[in-house]
Amino acid sequence: MKYRSVFDIIGPIMVGPSSSHTAGAARIGLVARQLFQMEPTWVSFHLYGSFAKTYQGHGTDVALIGGVLGFDTFDNRITEAKEIADQRGLAFTFHEEDAQLDHPNTVKVRLGNNSDEMELVGVSIGGGKVEIKELNGFKLRLSGNHPAILVVHNDRFGAIASVSTLLAKHEINIGHMEVSRKEVGKEALMVIEIDQNVSEVILKEVETLDHVSKVTKIHE
Amino acid sequence: MFRNVKELVSLAEAENISISEIMIRQEMEQYDRSRNDVFSQMDKNLSVMEKAVHRGITEQVQSVSGLTGGDGKKLYEYIQSNETLAGPLLLDAVAKAMATNEVNAAMGTICATPTAGSAGVVPGVLFAVKEKLKPTREQMIRFLFTSGAFGFVVANNASISGAAGGCQAEVGSATGMAAAAVVEMAGGTPQQSAEAMAISLKNMLGLVCDPVAGLVEVPCVKRNAAGASNAIVSADLALAGITSRIPCDEVIDAMYRIGEAMPSALKETAEGGLAATPTGRRYQEEIFGFSTKKV
Numbered sequence: 001m002k003y004r005s006v007f008d009i010i011g012p013i014m015v016g017p018s019s020s021h022t023a024g025a026a027r028i029g030l031v032a033r034q035l036f037q038m039e040p041t042w043v044s045f046h047l048y049g050s051f052a053k054t055y056q057g058h059g060t061d062v063a064l065i066g067g068v069l070g071f072d073t074f075d076n077r078i079t080e081a082k083e084i085a086d087q088r089g090l091a092f093t094f095h096e097e098d099a100q101l102d103h104p105n106t107v108k109v110r111l112g113n114n115s116d117e118m119e120l121v122g123v124s125i126g127g128g129k130v131e132i133k134e135l136n137g138f139k140l141r142l143s144g145n146h147p148a149i150l151v152v153h154n155d156r157f158g159a160i161a162s163v164s165t166l167l168a169k170h171e172i173n174i175g176h177m178e179v180s181r182k183e184v185g186k187e188a189l190m191v192i193e194i195d196q197n198v199s200e201v202i203l204k205e206v207e208t209l210d211h212v213s214k215v216t217k218i219h220e
Numbered sequence: 221m222f223r224n225v226k227e228l229v230s231l232a233e234a235e236n237i238s239i240s241e242i243m244i245r246q247e248m249e250q251y252d253r254s255r256n257d258v259f260s261q262m263d264k265n266l267s268v269m270e271k272a273v274h275r276g277i278t279e280q281v282q283s284v285s286g287l288t289g290g291d292g293k294k295l296y297e298y299i300q301s302n303e304t305l306a307g308p309l310l311l312d313a314v315a316k317a318m319a320t321n322e323v324n325a326a327m328g329t330i331c332a333t334p335t336a337g338s339a340g341v342v343p344g345v346l347f348a349v350k351e352k353l354k355p356t357r358e359q360m361i362r363f364l365f366t367s368g369a370f371g372f373v374v375a376n377n378a379s380i381s382g383a384a385g386g387c388q389a390e391v392g393s394a395t396g397m398a399a400a401a402v403v404e405m406a407g408g409t410p411q412q413s414a415e416a417m418a419i420s421l422k423n424m425l426g427l428v429c430d431p432v433a434g435l436v437e438v439p440c441v442k443r444n445a446a447g448a449s450n451a452i453v454s455a456d457l458a459l460a461g462i463t464s465r466i467p468c469d470e471v472i473d474a475m476y477r478i479g480e481a482m483p484s485a486l487k488e489t490a491e492g493g494l495a496a497t498p499t500g501r502r503y504q505e506e507i508f509g510f511s512t513k514k515v
């Protein structure tokens with residue numbers, strides 16, 4: 001079941017005109033910003049399917065930029081996102097792609113600054129709901145509707161157990177979890193959806209575990 | 221957790237409670253939230269809808285493109301000053317549905333029900349029947365939970381995205397949701413809600429998503445008008461005891477399969493239907509300075 005809450009159907013409260021092309025786009029941008037954890041100085045959006053065909057008419061462009069600037073779906077500043085990006089020194093580009101993907105409303109977001117960069121693939125599945133399908137080449141499935149912890153780690157025995165044990169110690173319940181890796185024994189990614197937000201202290205503790213290299217989180 | 225309309229109705233009948241109550245309890249259990257908490261979030265959504273309706277029927281809203289705005293207000297004023305053919309309640313729903321969508325097209329604040337392009341139908345119908353049925357605030361909030369319960373089934377078993385299933389998935393779903401919720405507010409049974417949803421959605425099957433210039437304006441605003449009137453008529457049919465020969469879940473399944481079979485030119489790509497008419501193309505050129513000629 002893709003939709004679990006009545007507020008996925010009656011909601012979100014949003015700036016028009018399109019839940020999939022405006023609100024969904026803003027959410028994908030916002031998740032990208034939360035995962036990057038820093039102020040990006042550049043971002044490029046690669047649009048597929050219906051996104052590529054109609055992004056200007058639906059305000060998809062300003063919504064994506066607005067999300068990357070940290071604006072939620074109901075934030076009126078979305079309408080002026082391009083001007084605000086200029087003021088804040090965020091350079092943006094849009095690219096219309098021809099490739100046919102599984103879902104018509106897909107966007108690949110690349111963003112970065114002097115010290116780091118990140119790539120994420122998001123899909124707007126309807127009614128403002130989104131799924132993050134890829135992060136830096138890792139396949140995953142993340143809704144962005146629940147708090148989540150993303151742990152980059154080495155694919156070694158016990159790495160997953162040590163993280164889940166630590167969360168259990170802090171009485172944090174795991175709602176959904178998946179592990180993705182590009183090659184056996186190399187870098188891997190844990191995606192852990194949880195019921196409540198976790199403190200920075202716990203995240204720092206996760207980061208000190210053996211085989212863990214990086215921890216990020218997104219809030220509800 | 222209910223997976224389809226049949227289960228939803230059975231649950232309500234078995235416990236002798238309303239559809240809205242089933243939805244409220246599920247939300248509370250699913251997310252471990254209090255009744256108060258869930259109610260107050262829906263109350264907030266209702267307030268946003270109320271403001272959008274009010275703005276659309278009193279202000280001269282206009283979209284950035286200039287394609288839409290002011291028709292909800294025009295119709296609302298016509299109802300006040302004329303003997304209408306359709307009657308005030310039906311047209312009131314239509315006016316308020318259009319008003320909401322005009323506010324949406326103007327990049328105003330709305331509540332998606334289930335989407336922004338179809339955000340007029342549920343509030344349009346709700347704020348029109350409010351005048352006649354005089355519901356309490358709680359009953360109005362319950363109207364949204366009932367709508368949400370039926371939309372929940374459609375979203376999980378078919379689609380509520382125009383890009384995935386055409387306009388039938390957006391305005392069609394919204395129409396079914398509104399029809400089912402009116403039945404509950406008017407005192408009908410859970411099964412009658414299901415019949416109203418089935419009847420109204422059947423009349424929306426095959427509806428394509430062909431927005432002119434890719435904008436959520438033409439024909440979206442008037443499709444919301446059609447959805448609102450369809451919802452009220454279907455609710456009356458169900459309340460009269462008329463049933464759908466095809467069960468609600470099978471209608472939803474048919475909607476899904478029709479959406480799958482629909483060519484991509486007719487699913488929110490602005491490449492077919494009304495978007496591809498000479499006038500549709502002309503608007504696109506005027507607004508964006510270019511036209512995609514692919515059909």
